[in-house]
Amino acid sequence: MPMTFDQATVDSTGAFLVHELERLDQTLNLPLTSQTWSRDIELREDVSIADEMSSFTNTTFAAAGTPNANGKNWINQLSTAIAGLNVDIAKTGFPLELWGMELGWTVVELAAAAQVGRPIDTQKYDGMQLKWNMDTDEQVYIGDAVKGAKGLLNLSQVTPTNATKTWATSTPDEIRASINQVLSNAWVRSAYSKVPEDLLIPPEQYSFLASTIVSSAGNQSLLTYLETNTIAFHQNGKPLNIRPVKWAIGRGVANADRMVAYTNDKKFVRFPMVPLQSVPIQYRGIYQLVTYYGKLGAVEPVYPETLNYMDGI
Template sequence: MYTFDQATLDGTGAFLVGELERLDQELNMPLVGYTWSRDIQLREDVSIADDISSFTNSTFAAAGTPNPNGKNWIGKDSTAIAGPNVDIAKTGFPLTLWGMELGWTVVELAAAAKVGRPIDTQKFDAMQLKWNMDTDEQVYRGDSQLGVKGLLNYNGAAATNAPKTWATSTPDEIRASINLLLSNAWAASGYTIVPRDLLLPPEQFALLSSIIVSSAGNQSLLTYLRENTIAFHQNGVPLNIRAVKWLKGAGTGGTDRMMAYTNDKKFVRFPMVPLLSVPVQYRGIYQLTTYYGKLGAVESPYPETMAYMDGI
C-alpha cells in the first residue's frame, strides 16, 4: 500500500514518492475532445472592443412590364419604366467576454519547477482546455443563458424526421434518407446549393463504417456514400462525412440528429476574438495573470442552406 503525506500540496504537483515506487513522469491530461475548429470557419474581423457581430441580408423586388409578373419589356417611346426595389435587413448577435485568472505563489512555482512539473504551464494548459470546451459547446449548441443558438439547432434551418432509425434500415434506405436531407436543403435554397458536409452522431457514423456494401468486402457504406449521393454528382467533390458528439440527443424529443450544410464563410461562420492576456501582477508572494477573449454566436446569412433530420 502506498502512503501519501496529507500535508502535501497536491495543487503544485509535488508529492512524496516511496523508495520502491516507480513514478511515470508523463503528465496525463484530462481526456477531452473538441472538433469546433474542424467544422466551422472563424469570422476574424471582430475585435475585443466590439459588443455585437452583425450582418445584413438584402431583399430585391422587381415588377415586370407590362405584366407585373412577367419580363421587363419596354417600347421605343416608353416614358414609365419600372425599376428594382431593395430592402436591407440587419441581424446581430452578442459578442460575450470570456476570461480566467491564473495564479500561484512563488513557493508553489519553485516546488513544481523542481520536480519538473511547472504549475504555471499546467494552469495555462487547463485554461486553454476550458476555452476550447466552452467554444465547442458554443459553436454546436449555443448558450441557453445568452439565448443564442449553435450550428446544430440554428433558427431558420429546416428540420424533418427520418422514415426509420438507421439501426433498422437497409443500406439503400440509409442512402435514401441522406439524399432526402440533401434534397431538402437544395430545394430550400431554390436549387442553388447542395450541402457539401454531413455531420452524424458517433453511433451512426460507426454504423456506416461497419456496413460492407462491396461484394469484395473492401468498401464500407461510409466510403460508398461519399461518392454516391446527389452532393457528389452536383458539386463534383465527395460528400464530407464527419462525426460530432453533440448530435447525440440533439433532435426533437431527445432523438439523434444529422445535419447537412456547407462549411464556408459565405454560408456559416463563428465570430471569435482569440485569447489575450494582461502582464503578470505581483501581490505579496502571489503571481497573477488574466486571459480574456470574446465568443460570439454562429452566424448564417443563408440558413436555408442548412437542414436537419431527426430520429436516425
C-alpha cells in the same frame, strides 16, 4: 537527494513524495476530452475585443416586369413608364460575450512544482486552454441556453424533418435515400443554388456506416460508398464530407438523434471569435496572478436556407 513533499502538503503543485523503489512516470496525463469545433466551422476573424456585437446583412431585390408584373421587363421605343428595382437590406446581429479566467499561484508553489519538472504555471495555462476550447465547442454546436444563443445543431431558422426509420433498422439504400433527402431539402430551400457539402452525424451512426459493408466483394464500407453516391458528389464535384460529432446525440425533437447538412464555408455560416489575450502578470504578496480574456459570439447563419436537419436517424 532532491527535496520532495508529501501529497497532503503540496498536492496542488504536482509535487509528491516518491519512495526509493517507486518509478514515477513523468508524463502529464491530461483529462480525456474531444473538441471538434475548429474542424466543423470557419471563424469570422474581423471582430475585435472592443466590439460588443457581430452583425451581417442580407440583401433582397424586388423587380416587377412590364407589361406583365410577373414577366420580363419588356419596353418599346416610346415607353415613358419604365419599371425600376427595389432593394431591401436587413441587418442581423449577435452579441459578443466576454470570456475570462484568472490563473494564480504562489512563488512557493511555483518553486516546488518547477523543482520536480512540472511547472504549475504551465499546467494551469494548459487547463485554461482546455476550458476555453470546451466552452467554444459547446458554443459552436449548441450555443448557450443562459445567453439565448443558438449553435450549428439547433438554429431556430431551420425546421427539422423526421427520418422514416432509424439507420440501425434501415437497409443501405434506405440510409442513402435519407441522406439524399436531407441534402435535397436544403437544395430546394436555397432555390436550387447550393447542395450542402458537409454532413454531421452522431458517433454511433458514424460507426455504423463505417462498419457496414455494401459491396458483395466486401471491400467497401457504407461510409465510403455514401461519400460518392449522393447528389452532393454529383452536384459539387467532390465527395460528401461525413463527420461524427458528439453534440448531435439526442439533439433532435423528443431527444432523437439529429443529422445536419450544411456547407462549411464562411460565406454560408461562420463563428465570430476574439482569440485569448492576457494582461501583464500581477504580484500580490507571494501570489502571482495573470488574467486571460477573449470573446465568443454566436454562430452566424448567413444563409440559413443552405442548412437542413433530419431527426430520428
